[in-house]
Amino acid sequence: xxxxxxxxxxxxxxxxxxxxxxxxxxxxxxxxxxxxxxxxxxxxxxxxxxxx
Amino acid sequence: xxxxxxxxxxxxxxxxxxxxxxxxxxxxxxxxxxxxxxxxxxxxxxxxxxxxxxxxxxxxxxxxxxxxxxxxxxxxxxxxxxxxxxxxxxxxxxxxxxxxxxxxxxxxxxxxxxxxxxxxxxxxxxxxxxxxxxxxxxxxxxxxxxxxxxxxxxxxxxxxxxxxxxxxxxxxxxxxxxxxxxxxxxxxxxxxxxxxxxxxxxxxxxxxxxxxxxxxxxxxxxxxxxxxxxxxxxxxxxxxxxxxxxxxxxxxxxxxxxxxxxxxxxxxxxxxxxxxxxxxxxxxxxxxxxxxxxxxxxxxxxxxxxxxxxxxxxxxxxxxxxxxxxxxxxxxxxxxxxxxxxxxxxxxxxxxxxxxxxxxxxxxxxxxxxxxxxxxxxxxxxxxxxxxxxxxxxxxxxxxxxxxxxxxxx
Numbered sequence: 001x002x003x004x005x006x007x008x009x010x011x012x013x014x015x016x017x018x019x020x021x022x023x024x025x026x027x028x029x030x031x032x033x034x035x036x037x038x039x040x041x042x043x044x045x046x047x048x049x050x051x052x
Numbered sequence: 053x054x055x056x057x058x059x060x061x062x063x064x065x066x067x068x069x070x071x072x073x074x075x076x077x078x079x080x081x082x083x084x085x086x087x088x089x090x091x092x093x094x095x096x097x098x099x100x101x102x103x104x105x106x107x108x109x110x111x112x113x114x115x116x117x118x119x120x121x122x123x124x125x126x127x128x129x130x131x132x133x134x135x136x137x138x139x140x141x142x143x144x145x146x147x148x149x150x151x152x153x154x155x156x157x158x159x160x161x162x163x164x165x166x167x168x169x170x171x172x173x174x175x176x177x178x179x180x181x182x183x184x185x186x187x188x189x190x191x192x193x194x195x196x197x198x199x200x201x202x203x204x205x206x207x208x209x210x211x212x213x214x215x216x217x218x219x220x221x222x223x224x225x226x227x228x229x230x231x232x233x234x235x236x237x238x239x240x241x242x243x244x245x246x247x248x249x250x251x252x253x254x255x256x257x258x259x260x261x262x263x264x265x266x267x268x269x270x271x272x273x274x275x276x277x278x279x280x281x282x283x284x285x286x287x288x289x290x291x292x293x294x295x296x297x298x299x300x301x302x303x304x305x306x307x308x309x310x311x312x313x314x315x316x317x318x319x320x321x322x323x324x325x326x327x328x329x330x331x332x333x334x335x336x337x338x339x340x341x342x343x344x345x346x347x348x349x350x351x352x353x354x355x356x357x358x359x360x361x362x363x364x365x366x367x368x369x370x371x372x373x374x375x376x377x378x379x380x381x382x383x384x385x386x387x388x389x390x391x392x393x394x395x396x397x398x399x400x401x402x403x404x405x406x407x408x409x410x411x412x413x414x415x416x417x418x419x420x421x422x423x424x425x426x427x428x429x430x431x432x433x434x435x436x437x438x439x440x441x442x443x444x445x446x447x448x449x450x451x452x453x454x455x456x457x458x459x460x461x462x
Contacts, residue, residue: 001176007177013181014180017178017186017189018180024190024235025193027235028196028235031200031228031231032200035224035228036221038220039224042223047216047220048223
């Protein structure tokens with residue numbers, strides 16, 4: 001799973017498979033980080049206090 | 053008792069009635085949990101799997117729920133990427149159904165591997181030459197996507213939404229949902245396809261093996277295509293079922309008909325591709341391997357030619373014809389019949405591609421091997437259904453799943 005794992009080989013298979021996995025995880029991680037940080041900032045600025 | 057948690061402007065049954073429903077379905081769930089614990093504690097000897105049926109009831113159920121849960125990715129794709137805005141009125145339910153289907157698939161896999169404590173090995177010690185590794189990666193990531201899509205729904209609960217941070221988080225997640233939906237569509241394309249690819253590359257199994265493009269056999273594309281076609285049918289089927297049970301109209305007819313029409317086209321084109329694939333396999337691929345079409349459908353007590361007719365004609369051509377016809381889509385009974393047949397059709401397809409593949413004799417000295425699942429396998433397969441019903445009941449009661457419900461039920 002990681003390049004420091006003993007069984008890791010720098011071949012196409014590992015780069016495609018693991019690259020795809022980490023690419024997807026990065027998008028999801030960055031997306032959620034953005035949402036959480038923006039929500040913290042919005043909350044500090046007093047947004048979302050009034051319900052409709 | 054719990055009226056403060058129920059969305060504003062909608063009516064729900066009494067808490068007592070709701071609790072009785074949960075207890076009844078919970079009993080079924082506990083039966084499944086008991087069987088699951090037996091399997092985890094005593095091992096896979098609790099099943100009737102053997103050397104011929106390493107893929108058995110569980111893997112069929114897995115592939116079945118993944119195909120039926122395909123409504124989430126395809127509806128999300130249509131809503132966020134293609135821009136079919138009307139589908140915003142059914143996307144929440146599609147996400148919920150997808151979430152249930154994929155969490156069920158992961159639960160079944162956790163039971164099937166026999167030693168769930170080593171489940172993480174597939175990530176850590178990944179076999180990069182296996183299509184199933186790709187399936188594991190995409191399945192897990194896509195389940196994360198579905199969880200991300202389900203979270204804002206939970207946060208929109210009447211009480212939770214009063215908390216400013218939760219309100220903002222739900223709003224901000226909705227804002228970037230297109231990115232998550234696009235990621236989900238990408239992941240789904242590959243894992244749905246790879247599940248089909250697994251069957252297509254079995255060169256030792258003439259019933260399943262197919263030609264293809266580069267490393268991908270035709271079954272790769274047929275599986276993705278069928279999930280996109282039949283998945284939304286399951287979403288519509290469950291929506292209609294919920295409407296019948298609750299006695300309410302939950303989604304406007306134009307939304308239902310739009311999704312039904314898109315499914316009809318996707319299913320119709322899929323069935324044409326499937327017929328071409330079957331014809332080529334029966335006339336070229338299988339004979340080249342020394343077998344004829346009828347060899348796969350004779351000399352056994354169960355797998356007759358009827359199964360091929362049921363999958364392609366009864367549960368493929370007929371429902372797609374109904375869904376493609378404006379009169380068929382607008383007729384409630386015909387629509388429900390088409391949706392039911394479509395769901396059965398994709399389940400037959402997955403059964404055939406998992407179990408008939410293994411049952412069909414390959415060597416001249418072999419006979420057809422039949423398989424009857426043990427009660428533990430049946431109970432653990434029913435377990436996710438009970439879990440799904442409970443989650444639908446709770447979500448329907450406490451979350452604003454259907455944006456048009458208030459308008460349709462004044």
